[in-house]
Amino acid sequence: MVSPLYNQAEAFSRETFQCGNCDKDFSATVITWVDVSKTPQARQALLQWQFNVIQCAHCGCRHFSETPFFYEDFEQGLLLAVFPRIPEKRGEVEKSIREKYGYYPVLEFFYDMTQIWMLLYLQEHYKGNANLRSLSRLGTGEERIRKMLGFLKEDPLMIDIREALTESFLDEAANERLLELLGLAIYTLEEMLPWPRDRRCVCGTDLAEGLTCCNNRISLGGHERLLSKHYVIYCPICGEALSGASCEQCGRVYTWKLGIVPTGKPDEKFGTHGPSSSQHDTTHIDERVP
Secondary structure (H helix, E strand, O other): OOOHHHHHOOEEEEEEEEOOOOOOEEEEEEEEEEEOOOOHHHHHHHHOOOOOEEEOOOOOOEEEOOOOEEEEEHHHOEEEEEOOOOOOOHHHHHHHHHHHHOOOOEEEEEOOHHHHHHHHHHHHHHHHOHHHHHHOOOOOHHHHHHHHHHHHHHOOHHHHHHHHHHHHHHOHHHHHHHHHHHHHHHHHHHOOEEEEOOOEOOOOOEHHHHOEEOOEEOOOOOOHHHOOOOOOEEOOOOOOEEOEEEOOOOOOEEEEEEEEEOOOOOEOOOEOOOOOOOOOOOOOOOOOOO
16 A cells, blocks of 8 residues: 555555566555544545555556455445456355445445546535535435445446546546536536526426525526526525525436527427537536536
8 A cells, every 4th residue: 555544444454466677576554444434534535536555666656456445434334345357156156245344324235446436536525515515416325325336337428427437537627527417417416407597497386486495585586697507606695606596396407518598488389408409518517516
């Protein structure tokens, strides 16, 4: 292990690796179990792709160890068995882990490091963004975690995110595409809809009533003609960036970051949302509102 992080982990082991650069064998320490609620540094290491990075003692070349490990978040009741390389007899391995650790409220298996990176990204954004949390329909605690895990395991968008994430390490210009995809991931999770120009939800409720922050209604006066994926409205009290509103009647979430449509009310000719005055963009919401 390049850093002393393993000293703070719940479990670690000394393993032998073959360097892909000089082909010589060397020993290194890798983490096999870490609880990020006790070791937040591990969370940051995973986000920065520095977790279980090893260094050849002969040529100094650094590698990702690709060794399996357990990621625990005791505060969330979550245990992830992470296999950067899918193990042989995968079914038997999963069965034995479920039998041994099935008492965890949420137990899941990841076979792609992008999945755990994306989980941490989502958790950080929901934790740090009050506006997003107020709009969210994902619930809290275990309910939110399960919905996030379902997205990470099943949504085909994860393939594009993995490719964009890899490209972003090789080319800084690729960061823009990654940010667009991360924004789209939030829209997908929350089942958001484009902003209706008449402010009316599918159920007919006035959405402007739901555009609030700091327990105060935010007036759209002076803003409405400027609403677009590039325009940001800020709360005059706390300065939080706003991106849309949830319907107080039915809970549907609308954002102008997906574009503007004439109405959200059902229309026999054009379907649920009427004709679009702009294509639905998948551009990311600004830095404070993913």
